[in-house]
Amino acid sequence: MFVYLLTNAINGKYYVGKTVSKNLNRYLSVKRWAARHRKGYPMPVVRAMAKHGIENFFVDVLAIPENAEELDNLERIWIILLDSRNPKLGYNVLPGGDTGRLGLPCSDEAKQKIGIANKGRKPVGHTRTEAHRQQLRDRMRGNRIGKKITA
Numbered sequence: 001m002f003v004y005l006l007t008n009a010i011n012g013k014y015y016v017g018k019t020v021s022k023n024l025n026r027y028l029s030v031k032r033w034a035a036r037h038r039k040g041y042p043m044p045v046v047r048a049m050a051k052h053g054i055e056n057f058f059v060d061v062l063a064i065p066e067n068a069e070e071l072d073n074l075e076r077i078w079i080i081l082l083d084s085r086n087p088k089l090g091y092n093v094l095p096g097g098d099t100g101r102l103g104l105p106c107s108d109e110a111k112q113k114i115g116i117a118n119k120g121r122k123p124v125g126h127t128r129t130e131a132h133r134q135q136l137r138d139r140m141r142g143n144r145i146g147k148k149i150t151a
Helices: 024-037 044-052 068-082 108-118 130-140
Strands: 002-008 014-019 057-063
Touching: 002 024, 002 044, 002 068, 014 044, 014 068, 024 044, 024 057, 044 057, 057 068
Parallel strands: none
Antiparallel strands: 002 014, 002 057
């Protein structure tokens, strides 16, 4: 578990983050990959990495907590101490801790868009009927992909 600081060498802005991963570099490789490949990523720090270049961001470990509660508390404390939610100083959007993006409320407009996007989708526990399974079997019959073809 780590509480870490990502610092932009170009403009001096920083991001306080946390991870329960044992390997911080491996965890951050996900953010680096997103900066290289996913345009319009919602995290400001990842958008900044894409804009300024991954090589211009440096990592410092702020704390190595013993448990999840301490991890959340230390992240909150560092965000407050460094004032990293201030857009002029840092990239943090949320106060830290266990809030995460799931804690943010949706506007009515966003809820309507989600409802429209999900209209007609099968529920998570949906199982295929026997007729549907037969249709899939018929479609796959004659498929040569994955079979060894000798000439």
